[in-house]
Amino acid sequence: MLKSKSTYKYLDFVKLSQLYNWSVQYLNDSKIRFTTKYPLVQIKEFLTRNKTAIEIQDDVYYKRATIKVRNGGIFLRDTVIGSKIGTKNQFVISKGQFLLSKIDARNGAFGVVPEELDGGIITGNFWTFDVDYSKVNPHYLALLTTTNEFIEFCEQASNGTTNRHYLQEPLFLDIKVPLPSLAEQNKLVEEYNAIIEEGNKIDIQIESIRQKIQSYLLNAIGIKDSNNLENNKTAECQYKYLKFTNLSDINRWDYWNQEQSITTLLHTTKYPIVTLGSYNLIHRKWVRDSNTFRYVEIGSVEPLRGIVNAEELSTDKAPSRATQIIKEGDLIIGTTRPYLKKFAIVPSEYDSCVCSSGFQVIAANKNYNLNFLYEYLHTYLAINQFEFYMTGALYPAITNKDLKKVLVPFPPLEIQNDIVQYIQVLKEKVQSLIQQASIAHTIAKKRFETQIF
Missing domain, CATH: 3.90.220.20 (DNA methylase specificity domains)
Known part of the structure; x- marks a missing residue:
């Protein structure tokens, strides 16, 4: 008589057909x-x-x-x-x-x-x-x-x-x-896409507001956005084989048309230009004085939502890149593939978390509004500068040394505050739309999963 599996409580049985x-x-x-x-x-x-x-x-x-x-x-x-x-x-x-x-x-x-x-x-x-x-x-x-x-x-x-x-x-x-049969597969995909399409329409509204935010910010500091670039092209068309650059705008001697155009455009602002290095860039060294810690890695930050999670880890299993402490109100900048816009203002729930060395941290200061800097970093004026300084093939990144060279318009603090206040109203609309899109995606996902699990 064969004994039941319960007799062998320390054994686990696997069918031969499942022995991959x-x-x-x-x-x-x-x-x-x-x-x-x-x-x-x-x-x-x-x-x-x-x-x-x-x-x-x-x-x-x-x-x-x-x-x-x-x-x-x-x-x-x-x-x-x-x-x-x-x-x-x-x-x-x-x-x-x-x-x-x-x-x-x-x-x-x-x-x-x-x-x-x-x-x-x-x-x-x-x-x-x-x-x-x-x-x-x-x-x-x-x-x-x-x-x-x-x-x-x-x-x-x-x-x-x-x-x-x-x-x-x-x-x-x-x-x-x-x-399933191909017909059933196609049906599942079509049902999923029908719901996602509603979410995609919301995404278009979100992108429209994001473009409005960028245009508003650039106009507020006296830059004519892309129209300025078109005017420059028209003015220069009679010299179509020549490119003119002000000597004061030359940072290096190799040809990089995009970077020089951005530099020239930045100098049309009605406010002073400073470098990112003039902000309070800091590195608060993490001292391993507890058994666990909450870790914010590059993947923990999303372009629109900021920090979305912090994984709790054992200190003895800390990644080598877990090196620095962040505080509420800090601005963190992802320096690996910066065009992915892994930037965030640290909210209270992530105060004193440990973050990756892949972030540059800028501390809050009474002399500037970090929310203004955060919004500016999302514009093409900043992103193109990041791309100009990036090095590396598989994991292109900007070094802290080069990050400090990025040019930033610097209006008076009260103007920065006014710009941020107006943008915040638009961002509240964005957040509402993001929630709607998220609900649509969740519904589509659940309906699909009920068919295959």
Whole structure:
């Protein structure tokens, strides 16, 4: 007579059909509660790795892709000439392929290559897969792989040091997922997109207000925004092969048209120009005097919402980049890929948290309004300066030394306060719209998940 499993209370049993690999942690922790109403099929049955290599040429322009986490989609990061690309051996992607980041898979960085990125390039940190369209709609797969449960699986199927967990390709391809008929997949995707479309309409309203905020700020300090640039182009058209720059605006002698245009435009403001280094840039060293701490990393900051979370960690497992303390009212500036606008004013709930060395901290001061500086840093005038000073290929960043060189218009404090007060009214409208868009996304996600879990 066979004994029941309860007799072996210290043993765990796994069916042979589910024995994807010999990792005990993976087998114990990676049980995704997929529905049984659809057949479960291994991902490798409909995805095939594509490694179309390309050697970057210095005189050719290339489209580079970026993947937003948690079903944020795949977008054009930039178009850049090959001489500016440090990693010369990369890979080509095509429209309709399935793409993921092996680093950020644990954060839901999956998606389908859009038409505008056909022929784009990626580094080895991304994986490209050809899709068997007779079996799967890649957009259905993108929705499935960005659910919380699948993201948790990717965390378990990844290894490496803190913030560098790499997804293991065999584990990813071996996982079984529910595969409805193509007609059912298409229906699920259409239902999801119908709700998301309402959210997208709200996003358009949000972007309109953000543009209004930028235009208002620039006009308030006496800069004519993009119209000024167009006027400059018209005035210079008779000298179409020449570019004129004031000697006082030259910071370096190599040609960088965009940077010089921005510098010239900044000097049209009716207020003094200062450098970011004139603010109170500080580094409050973190002393490890407790067992736990709350950590704000780069991923904890979102462009519109600021700091969204602080993970509580054991001090003995602190990341090497956990180095400094932040205080309520500080402005923190993400210096890695600053064009992502990882900037935030620290609210009271994150007072005395530890933050990454990837942030530059500016302390509050009675001589300036940090909210004014925060809003200015979101304008193209500041972002273009960040990009001018960035160095590095895989993780472009601006050094603290160069950050101090960024030019900032400096109105009197009472003018800064008035500008911030007006912008705050517009931002309250933005926050209300963000909540509406978030609700739409949550509804769409829950409806999809009820079908597959």
